[in-house]
Amino acid sequence: MISGVLISTLKAQQASVLQLRNWRTLNLRRTVVSPRIAHLRHRHLRQKSIPVAANIISEFRKANVRCTPSGEKIFKQAYAKAPANTFSCSWELYSPLWTTIRGEDTPDSLCYRNLNVSSARQWRSRQAYDICISFKVYKVWEALYTNSNIFRQLIDDQEKDCRDFSRCCMALQPLWLWLKLVVKEGLVERGDVDQLPEPSMLRDVVIGSGDPPDAVDLGLVNPAMCH
Structure with missing residues (x-):
């Protein structure tokens, strides 16, 4: 029979893995989206600065x-x-x-x-x-x-x-x-x-x-x- 301590440890490891995956996905999205956002921001600032x-x-x-x-x-x-x-x-x-x-x-x-x-x-x-x-x-x-x-x-x-x-x-x-x-x-x-x-x-x-x-x-x- 699996002890409560072991179950808690497994749950903690699973949560850590999910958190790591979410972090990587978020960073990947930031990497993909950020150039477009940067371009739009640059264009907006350029228009304002004319x-x-x-x-x-x-x-x-x-x-x-x-x-x-x-x-x-x-x-x-x-x-x-x-x-x-x-x-x-x-x-x-x-x-x-x-x-x-x-x-x-x-x-x-x-x-x-x-x-x-x-x-x-x-x-x-x-x-x-x-x-x-x-x-x-x-x-x-x-x-x-x-x-x-x-x-x-x-x-x-x-x-x-x-x-x-x-x-x-x-x-x-x-x-x-x-x-x-x-x-x-x-x-x-x-x-x-x-x-x-x-x-x-x-x-x-x-x-x-x-x-x-x-x-x-x-x-x-x-x-x-x-x-």
Whole structure:
């Protein structure tokens, strides 16, 4: 008859063997899985570590709009210390650029009062200047919406805010003001902007089917004209 001590010893040895097997299996799994986990972690950290300026330049490039040399310099200067979540809020995008441009002499600036940019650009009035800049901004707006996931989310948020909360002109929203700075100060190639498709060709817009309230929400129509 087997004694209780012997039974206890055998059970302890069996448990030790099972534990060793489990340990080896776990280590084997770690050996197999860890390279993939390491790759995913590396890719995640690499994405997070991409500077905001580089992201901006890259997203414009996706929309077939190149940044000028002075534009790249200003973007890098403006967002040198910007946090990774800058793209989560349009004000976080606008404020550093506005602050930087105020203290910089942008060589490609297309200001209303600066008529030395080109002899062919003699603005008849401030209104003509504003209309021209706004149209260029709108072309870039729609090009980014079509080609950039980052900016599509920002644009959706801005347009939704205009419809649901502020009910104000889109041209007063921070993302629009940011793009206006980009275009007006020559941070992107104007030739590329001019070559962009007409905005109506980019989104599902049916010409002639405009809804007056929506037009007001986008700030493209004077509310007085809708009555």
